[in-house]
Amino acid sequence: xxxxxxxxxxxxxxDDIINSRRQNRAAKGAFYTLLLIMVVWSIKVxxxxxxxxxxxxxxxxxxxxxxRFIGIDFSLFPSLIGPTLETLMIAxxxxxxxVILCIPAAWFGAHNITPYKPITYPLARLMMTLSRSxxxxxxxxxxxxxxxxxxxxxxxxxxxxxxxxxxxxSAEAIEDIDPGPVDAIRAAGxxxxxxxxxxxxxQVLPQVLSVIIFEWDINIRRSAIxxxxxxxxxxxxxxxxxxTFNYHxxxxxxxxxxxxxxxxxxxxxFARKAVI
Amino acid sequence: MAILxxxxxxxxxxxxxxxxxxxxxxxxxxxxxxxxxxxxxAGKSTLIRCINRLVEPSxxxxxxxxxxxxxxxxxxxxxxxxxxxMIFQEFNLIDRMSVMDNVLxxxxxxxGNLRSLFRAFPxxxxxxxxxxxxxxxxxxxxxxRADELSGGQRQRVGIARALMQNPKLLLVDEPxxxxxxxxxxEVMALIKQMATEFKVPCLCNIHDxxxxxxxxxxxxxxxxxxxxxxxxxxxxxxAMLDEIYAMEVL
Numbered sequence: 383x384x385x386x387x388x389x390x391x392x393x394x395x396x397d398d399i400i401n402s403r404r405q406n407r408a409a410k411g412a413f414y415t416l417l418l419i420m421v422v423w424s425i426k427v428x429x430x431x432x433x434x435x436x437x438x439x440x441x442x443x444x445x446x447x448x449x450r451f452i453g454i455d456f457s458l459f460p461s462l463i464g465p466t467l468e469t470l471m472i473a474x475x476x477x478x479x480x481v482i483l484c485i486p487a488a489w490f491g492a493h494n495i496t497p498y499k500p501i502t503y504p505l506a507r508l509m510m511t512l513s514r515s516x517x518x519x520x521x522x523x524x525x526x527x528x529x530x531x532x533x534x535x536x537x538x539x540x541x542x543x544x545x546x547x548x549x550x551x552s553a554e555a556i557e558d559i560d561p562g563p564v565d566a567i568r569a570a571g572x573x574x575x576x577x578x579x580x581x582x583x584x585q586v587l588p589q590v591l592s593v594i595i596f597e598w599d600i601n602i603r604r605s606a607i608x609x610x611x612x613x614x615x616x617x618x619x620x621x622x623x624x625x626t627f628n629y630h631x632x633x634x635x636x637x638x639x640x641x642x643x644x645x646x647x648x649x650x651x652f653a654r655k656a657v658i
Numbered sequence: 659m660a661i662l663x664x665x666x667x668x669x670x671x672x673x674x675x676x677x678x679x680x681x682x683x684x685x686x687x688x689x690x691x692x693x694x695x696x697x698x699x700a701g702k703s704t705l706i707r708c709i710n711r712l713v714e715p716s717x718x719x720x721x722x723x724x725x726x727x728x729x730x731x732x733x734x735x736x737x738x739x740x741x742x743x744m745i746f747q748e749f750n751l752i753d754r755m756s757v758m759d760n761v762l763x764x765x766x767x768x769x770g771n772l773r774s775l776f777r778a779f780p781x782x783x784x785x786x787x788x789x790x791x792x793x794x795x796x797x798x799x800x801x802x803r804a805d806e807l808s809g810g811q812r813q814r815v816g817i818a819r820a821l822m823q824n825p826k827l828l829l830v831d832e833p834x835x836x837x838x839x840x841x842x843x844e845v846m847a848l849i850k851q852m853a854t855e856f857k858v859p860c861l862c863n864i865h866d867x868x869x870x871x872x873x874x875x876x877x878x879x880x881x882x883x884x885x886x887x888x889x890x891x892x893x894x895x896x897a898m899l900d901e902i903y904a905m906e907v908l
Contacts, residue, residue, distance in 0.1 A: 562750035565712055566816075570823055571740035571767020576774050580763050584754040 454637065455623075455630035462619060462638045469615035469642060472533050472605040476540025477598040480548060483541060487549035492556035495582065506549070514546030518604045522613040533614030540601050540608070551593040555586040591657040595650050602646035606639045616642070661723065661827055661859050662686040662709065668717035669704050678704045680883040681718065686827070690859045691850060693870035693891075696880035697903050702863040703747075705880065706829045709861065710742045711735060722827070740767035743825030743858070745849065747832035749812040751819075753805035757796060760804050760815050761787040764822030783822075790818040794848060810841035814848065821852060828853060830862035834869065842866065846873045867899060 438444060490496050491506030521543050525535035563581035572580065609617025616639055623631035662685070669679040678701045686692055694702045707713040709720060711727065720727040722738065730738055743764070751760050765783045766774055773779065779787075791797055794814040799807060804815060813833060820828060833849060834842035850873045853860045864870045870877060870891075877894050879887030879902040886902050887894065 562746060562748050563752050566744070566746060566750035566752075566819070567763060567766060569710055569712060569739055569742070569744040569829075570764050570819070571736045571738075572763075572774075573736060573771070575771050576766045576769075579775060580752060580755075580766065584752050587754070 450629040451633050453630040453633065455628060455634045458619075458623075458628075458631045458634045459638075462616070462634065465609070465616045465619050466638050466642055468533055469605045469609075469617075469639075470602065470646075472536040472540060472608065472613075472615050473598060473601040473646075475537045476605065477544055477594065477601050479537060479541035480544025480597070480601075481594055483545050484549040484552060487545050488552035488556060489578075491549055491553035494557055494559075494561075495578075506553070510546045510550050510553075512546075513542055513544070514550075516543075518543045518608065519611055522608045522611045526612045531612040531614075536605055536608040536613035536615060539613055540604055543604065544597050544601065548590075548593055548597050552586065552590045555589040556582060559585045588657055592654055595653045595657065599646050599650040603643055606642060659688070660685040660721070661688055661690075662861070663721040664709070664718070665721075666718040667705070667708060667715055667720065669701070669708055669713060669715050671713075677716075678883050679708070679715075682880075682883075682885050683718075684878055684885070684888050686859050686861060688857070688859055690876055691853060691874045692859070692861045692876045692878060693874035694861065694863045694878045694880060695865070695867055695870050695902065696886075698865065699882075700880040701883045702865075702880055703831055706831050706861060706863050709827075709829055710739050710744060736767060740823055741826045743820030743823045743828045745813070745816050745820050745828065745830045745833050747835055749809075749816045749836070751804040751812055751815055753803070755804060756801055757791065757804055757807070757815055758784075758787060758800050761791060761818045761822055764819040767823065787818070787822060790821055793852070794818050809837050810845060813837065813845050817845075817849060817852060821856060821858075824856075825858055828858050828860045828862075830860055830864075832863050832865065835865060842869065849873075 487506050487509050489506075490502040491510060493499065493503055496503045496506070518539055521539035522535060525538040525542075529535050529538065559582055563585070564577055567577045567581045605615050605617075607617045607620075609615045609619065610621045612618065616635055620632065620635040620639075623629075623635060664685075665683050667679050667682045668677060670677050682701075682705060684692075694705060696702055704713055708715045709722075709727070711730075715728055718728070722742070725738070727735075727738060752763065755763075759777060762777070762779045762783060765779060768783075769779060788797075788800070791800055794817055796807075796811060796814055796818070799811065804812065807815065813836075816833075828849075830849060834845055837845060846869050849860065849862070852858075862870075862874065864874075871894065874891055876889065877887060877891050878885060879894075879898065881902050881904075887898050
């Protein structure tokens with residue numbers, strides 16, 4: 383051991399230090415210059431060239447347009463109760479179906495328990511990546527095309543979109559378990575199923591439940607907008623108000639969405655506390 | 659008759675890797691309490707784990723009641739494991755389950771999937787678990803979660819779980835190295851007492867030579883995957899110990 387400590391190390395001189403700092407500064411300067419160029423270029427392409435400046439008009443017109451949204455259409459609220467509940471149900475059912483879909487995904491996707499690694503592991507990872515890399519609106523469009531307009535398409539879109547996160551986190555929790563209890567159940571003659579429910583599940587359950595609650599929380603937000611593409615819930619009402627130029631109605635829907643999300647926030651806070 | 663006969667046992671963890679066990683042979687008789695001693699890295703744990711194939715041997719034979727263990731397919735292997743109890747260094751309890759459920763998990767080899775899913779163990783099993791918990795002195799802790807217990811208590815749960823199987827052989831892997839000296843002695847005494855009472859032969863890895871000499875009637879000395887000594891405890895002397903532990907760097 384002591385031999386490696388005694389190996390000769392070149393002593394740095396003052397010039398070495400000054401030179402290395404000069405190089406450092408040059409590299410940093412180049413990096414920030416590049417960053418600045420990219421920001422300016424992005425502004426030019428997306429904002430300056432891509433905006434219809436004629437249509438915006440004067441500052442006064444912009445403020446007047448935004449002002450149309452100030453005010454609440456109270457007459458709309460009674461008819462919002464149904465869609466709000468529907469949004470909540472889509473979120474709950476979507477999460478539940480997603481959890482069921484996650485069972486095979488997490489099982490196949492954890493490299494320590496995957497049944498046949500060369501096939502099942504990549505399959506599960508593909509499922510997770512596909513689920514996460516496609517936006518929920520795109521999933522909803524897909525399922526609206528497949529099963530038609532309505533809440534079912536929303537439920538399916540959320541279920542599929544939920545696999546990515548829940549299964550990935552669950553698979554990682556499974557990969558991190560203490561293998562000791564697995565040995566103990568095996569040594570007692572337990573089969574794979576018994577190993578799963580006695581040695582693995584109890585170890586990962588708190589983590590998995592907390593991930594599910596988190597995903598449910600997010601799914602409430604997602605389900606509030608799914609209606610825009612016809613997949614049920616508040617989003618549909620939102621879209622209708624927008625189309626009929628009832629801007630106060632739009633604000634009412636936004637308030638309903640806000641209240642729903644606050645409710646989800648409170649519920650998931652208590653649910654998470656109960657799990658941990 | 660030999661309960662367990664091991665012939666020329668070899669093990670390596672990867673195909674081209676170093677051999678951890680280099681041809682070990684020994685016999686365990688009905689009333690034996692075997693200690694396996696040797697410096698760390700000698701292959702003690704690997705040897706024990708090969709017997710119930712938690713580690714797959716790469717060569718040799720293991721005869722348990724004259725039955726070849728090394729070639730048994732999945733289901734047969736599980737049936738065989740029911741007859742071999744195991745006690746672990748780190749206890750390997752299921753922390754979030756009760757002491758009772760942990761002890762009952764020793765019966766999983768005899769329990770169907772549906773029953774194990776709902777933890778619906780038969781009456782007789784629960785009675786037996788209670789009796790064993792009484793014997794190991796944990797009657798006051800039956801409903802506690804396993805992670806609420808102290809180290810010594812946790813190992814007692816481990817002992818009860820192994821005995822739950824009604825084993826014909828006990829494999830004991832460093833039962834005391836996670837415990838302090840006083841508790842270590844108590845735990846060894848308990849294992850010895852239970853083994854005698856239930857007439858189960860034991861094969862016990864132990865790095866503490868003192869405990870080995872005190873509790874075991876036979877000793878296997880391992881060094882770097884080779885068997886250096888195999889005989890009654892009385893024949894082990896300081897010269898032999900020095901040789902077995904010669905390679906240990908302290």
